[in-house]
Amino acid sequence: MTTILDNLQAFLLNIFLVYFCFSIYFKFIERKANTLTNELIIALISGTSIVLCMTFPITLPTGYIVDFRQIPFIVGALYGGRRVAVVLAFILVTYRFLLNIPGTESILIVYFLLIISLWYLIPTFNKTVTMRKKLYLALLASFFGLISRIAVVFFLMPGNITMDYLVIFIASLVIQSIGILFFVFFNEKSRRDAALAKEIGNLEKLKTVSELAASISHEVRNPLTVIKGFLQLLREPDLTDKDKFNYVDTALDALEEAESTITDYLTFAKPSLENIKILDLNKELVYIIKLLNPYATMNNVQIEAQLEDDIYIAGEDQMLHQCLTNVVKNGIESMPQGLIYVSKNGIESMPQGGNLLIELRRIADNAIITVTDTGVGMDEEQLERLGKPFFTTKDIGTGLGTMVVYSIVKAMRGEIMVKSEPGKGTCFAIHLPVVDHLDPSLS
Numbered sequence: 254m255t256t257i258l259d260n261l262q263a264f265l266l267n268i269f270l271v272y273f274c275f276s277i278y279f280k281f282i283e284r285k286a287n288t289l290t291n292e293l294i295i296a297l298i299s300g301t302s303i304v305l306c307m308t309f310p311i312t313l314p315t316g317y318i319v320d321f322r323q324i325p326f327i328v329g330a331l332y333g334g335r336r337v338a339v340v341l342a343f344i345l346v347t348y349r350f351l352l353n354i355p356g357t358e359s360i361l362i363v364y365f366l367l368i369i370s371l372w373y374l375i376p377t378f379n380k381t382v383t384m385r386k387k388l389y390l391a392l393l394a395s396f397f398g399l400i401s402r403i404a405v406v407f408f409l410m411p412g413n414i415t416m417d418y419l420v421i422f423i424a425s426l427v428i429q430s431i432g433i434l435f436f437v438f439f440n441e442k443s444r445r446d447a448a449l450a451k452e453i454g455n456l457e458k459l460k461t462v463s464e465l466a467a468s469i470s471h472e473v474r475n476p477l478t479v480i481k482g483f484l485q486l487l488r489e490p491d492l493t494d495k496d497k498f499n500y501v502d503t504a505l506d507a508l509e510e511a512e513s514t515i516t517d518y519l520t521f522a523k524p525s526l527e528n529i530k531i532l533d534l535n536k537e538l539v540y541i542i543k544l545l546n547p548y549a550t551m552n553n554v555q556i557e558a559q560l561e562d563d564i565y566i567a568g569e570d571q572m573l574h575q576c577l578t579n580v581v582k583n584g585i586e587s588m589p590q591g592l593i594y595v596s597k598n599g600i601e602s603m604p605q606g607g608n609l610l611i612e613l614r615r616i617a618d619n620a621i622i623t624v625t626d627t628g629v630g631m632d633e634e635q636l637e638r639l640g641k642p643f644f645t646t647k648d649i650g651t652g653l654g655t656m657v658v659y660s661i662v663k664a665m666r667g668e669i670m671v672k673s674e675p676g677k678g679t680c681f682a683i684h685l686p687v688v689d690h691l692d693p694s695l696s
Contacts, residue, residue: 272436275439275440275443276440276443278294278298279447282294291333292333292337295337296333296340296341298329299325299328299329299330299341300341300344302329303344303345304348306320306322306325307320307348307349321428323398323429324432326338326341326342326367327394327398328391330368331371331374331391331437332440335371338371346360346361363402366401366404367398370394371397374394374397378390384438384441387437387441388434388438391433392433396430476508476510476511477507477511479504480504480511483503483504483507486500528569528570529567530568532568532570532573533565533690534560534565534566534613534622534685535560535562535563537570537573537574538558538577541574548585549585552585552586552606553588553607554585554588554606557611558612559611559613559614564613564614565687566620566688567688575657575661576657576661576683577622579658580658580681581609583654583681584609584625584626584679584681587629588609588628588629607678608626609625610624610625612625618687619686619687620684620685621682622682622683625679625681626678627677630673630674630675630676630677631675636671636673666685667684668684670684
């Protein structure tokens with residue numbers, strides 16, 4: 254009994270191995286390799302399983318030795334094609350000869366008949382698209398395999414046909430059929446899952462492109478409409494010089510807005526660093542604070558700064574300015590006046606304005622820039638979508654500002670960590686690798 258259990262464990266291990274190999278093949282390899290490579294991989298997977306099944310057969314108490322080499326043989330032939338079927342038959346017969354198992358002539362006849370039946374089944378199997386018909390053809394192939402075996406025994410060795418042999422034959426038919434159906438079902442499922450994942454990826458790309466096109470059209474068309482309108486007004490003959498200058502200034506402001514939008518899209522699409530130099534983060538942050546302090550005052554926001562000295566990074570100053578400006582500006586805009594928000598305790602109000610803390614410190618080989626606001630904050634779902642295309646918590650916006658921040662930080666070999674809680678604010682931490690400011694290669 255122990256011997257049977259050990260052999261059964263070895264058989265199940267072989268089946269699991271070949272199933273695992275086929276799953277990896279259909280999920281990651283099949284669509285990336287050419288036809289010949291696919292045939293070689295399937296022949297290798299199936300051939301290895303055939304050898305293992307023949308090396309570790311199941312010995313029954315009646316003395317019969319049973320293995321299920323036909324399972325990987327038929328599965329490999331159906332998915333690999335006619336050439337793979339011939340190769341697998343050669344591997345099977347050759348290994349049987351090396352094991353010195355008697356009855357090689359009868360085995361040659363068995364697999365000759367099986368290959369003939371598979372020769373006609375394989376093209377139909379490959380052309381079939383429905384799961385049910387593939388399972389039917391696989392079951393038919395299993396039936397042919399066992400019928401060819403019992404036919405050879407009946408005509409060449411009729412004395413071997415006993416009641417025990419018929420019982421083993423029926424049991425083998427059931428187990429082998431179940432095994433082949435199991436493989437075909439899960440192989441087809443892996444194939445369809447891979448195809449579905451690829452299709453979903455393509456649909457997501459198309460959706461992103463359509464949303465991007467719509468967003469560009471909307472964001473650029475508005476200022477262009479303003480420019481067009483004021484240029485048409487300039488044709489009026491009775492305009493004063495003051496009106497002309499006002500119209501021109503308004504058109505130029507709209508043009509700068511369109512240019513800024515296009516720059517954001519280009520930065521998101523290709524955040525490459527071209528003019529890399531050593532940047533003093535203390536000075537860069539002081540510049541950003543001075544630049545945005547009037548905007549913060551207008552929104553009743555108090556900016557505080559705690560900046561360490563002598564922290565340097567390698568990067569492009571304009572890109573860094575754009576990144577930091579977006580982060581600080583988002584923090585300021587998260588604290589509008591008279592804000593009312595919904596929390597777990599119901600509808601609550603937030604006082605006007607708030608505080609924005611900008612910190613700079615060094616930890617090991619990283620410069621840590623944190624921007625902490627006392628704004629409305631974000632929940633877990635919003636945090637997961639942060640930095641994704643077209644996601645914004647503002648009433649007006651495209652969501653590209655945060656995407657640009659992520660793209661720039663990634664280009665500078667850094668990372669971003671965000672912590673937030675509704676009603677309490679958000680902490681935006683940017684980690685950037687520090688450099689030696691005396692490094693001549695970055696000067």
